[in-house]
Amino acid sequence: MAGPTIRDVRVIMTSPGTGSIQKRLIVVKIETTEPGLYGLGCATFTQRHSAVKAVVEEYLKPLLVGRDPQRIEDTWNTIHVNAYWRSGPVMNNAMSGVDMALWDIKGKVAGLPVYQLLGGKCREGAAVYRHADGREPAEVADRVRAYQAQGLRFIRAQVGGYGGHATITPPPGSLPGAYFDPAAYTRAVLRLFEHLRETVGDEVELLHDVHERLVPIEAVRFAKSLERFRLFFLEDLLPPEQVEWFRLVRQQCTTPLAMGELFVNTREWQPLVEGRLIDFIRCHVSAIGGLTPARKLAIVCEAFGIRTAWHGPGDVSPVGHAANIHLDVSSPNFGVQEWAGFSELEQEIFPGCPELRGGYAYPNDKPGFGVDLNEGLAARYPCPDGVLDWTQARTPDGALAYP
Numbered sequence: 298m299a300g301p302t303i304r305d306v307r308v309i310m311t312s313p314g315t316g317s318i319q320k321r322l323i324v325v326k327i328e329t330t331e332p333g334l335y336g337l338g339c340a341t342f343t344q345r346h347s348a349v350k351a352v353v354e355e356y357l358k359p360l361l362v363g364r365d366p367q368r369i370e371d372t373w374n375t376i377h378v379n380a381y382w383r384s385g386p387v388m389n390n391a392m393s394g395v396d397m398a399l400w401d402i403k404g405k406v407a408g409l410p411v412y413q414l415l416g417g418k419c420r421e422g423a424a425v426y427r428h429a430d431g432r433e434p435a436e437v438a439d440r441v442r443a444y445q446a447q448g449l450r451f452i453r454a455q456v457g458g459y460g461g462h463a464t465i466t467p468p469p470g471s472l473p474g475a476y477f478d479p480a481a482y483t484r485a486v487l488r489l490f491e492h493l494r495e496t497v498g499d500e501v502e503l504l505h506d507v508h509e510r511l512v513p514i515e516a517v518r519f520a521k522s523l524e525r526f527r528l529f530f531l532e533d534l535l536p537p538e539q540v541e542w543f544r545l546v547r548q549q550c551t552t553p554l555a556m557g558e559l560f561v562n563t564r565e566w567q568p569l570v571e572g573r574l575i576d577f578i579r580c581h582v583s584a585i586g587g588l589t590p591a592r593k594l595a596i597v598c599e600a601f602g603i604r605t606a607w608h609g610p611g612d613v614s615p616v617g618h619a620a621n622i623h624l625d626v627s628s629p630n631f632g633v634q635e636w637a638g639f640s641e642l643e644q645e646i647f648p649g650c651p652e653l654r655g656g657y658a659y660p661n662d663k664p665g666f667g668v669d670l671n672e673g674l675a676a677r678y679p680c681p682d683g684v685l686d687w688t689q690a691r692t693p694d695g696a697l698a699y700p
């Protein structure tokens with residue numbers, strides 16, 4: 298007996314407008330010929346939202362209508378090669394939205410949450426980490442203690458945001474940008490962790506994100522200097538263009554390393570994983586092509602003793618966060634989950650958001666990812682146009698740096 302086929306593919310964009318980043322959330326909705334059977338997937342790429350919408354509606358929809366929504370693997374590979382050139386941002390985001398929506402449909406057809414389709418729970422909830430930032434170490438310590446009081450065991454600590462804060466007067470004529478001083482930044486972070494271990498103690502698991510702000514040899518020295526603070530992990534120590542330097546970091550210290558949020562190519566992680574040069578893979582699931590490649594990546598990493606820490610910033614839709622959590626609870630090699638939290642408005646727009654209780658995020662037990670979308674409410678918060686400026690990072694002499 299023939300099952301339902303794909304009837305329509307639509308993109309819903311919304312900007313609930315909270316947090317420091319003006320997030321533009323992108324959701325793909327796949328409707329089938331069976332009344333009421335549809336799936337939702339996260340295709341969010343805040344910085345290029347209209348481009349993702351165009352790819353889904355102009356290029357993927359004609360490819361998908363009439364297909365069997367249950368054939369996820371074949372559909373993923375069809376989309377992957379359909380444009381001939383492949384493995385880039387925008388296209389991958391569009392593909393992720395479609396892929397997750399198909400997993401959502403498969404769960405609904407089976408009457409099972411997606412984590413059951415992935416093998417079932419290895420744990421009840423996913424331990425999360427949240428971000429503590431402040432101008433001074435004492436302020437960061439207060440925020441760390443506030444999160445501990447909420448039951449969190451893992452906390453990322455930053456001082457003055459990415460790259461730290463510094464008063465910089467670049468040479469006259471320098472272009473505007475988000476200025477930072479790499480040397481001042483590393484000194485400030487070492488002071489921060491000294492203060493945190495003295496005042497908050499040894500039991501809390503501390504993390505830090507370098508956000509690719511250092512040149513490679515400075516990065517090696519920084520990882521070595523941080524070793525004595527026993528971080529849970531050090532994130533994005535190097536940009537994707539300089540990953541060969543991880544081998545040198547490994548030879549110098551045992552600071553655990555996390556990498557992957559900027560990866561888009563389906564094989565970019567391979568040398569780091571097979572060389573056991575990182576400890577946590579933390580790709581952005583809606584930037585690498587969705588649940589299908591993320592699930593495979595998790596399984597490969599398991600074989601190499603590498604844990605998962607999927608990217609979970611504010612500019613991922615609740616559907617995308619739910620996909621992370623379904624993977625987390627069903628992966629033996631899960632490490633920790635980054636957690637941005639949802640505003641009341643986001644929870645209203647997306648009924649069924651994963652819930653945070655006592656430091657753990659829980660999926661709900663509804664079929665699929667368990668997250669719905671109130672389209673009428675989403676439409677009341679349209680995405681603004683414009684480009685971001687925080688990515689225009691500059692060093693004291695005015696030169697552009699990785700953001």
Ligand code: MG
Pocket residue numbers: 506508532533558
């Ligand atoms: Mg990061």
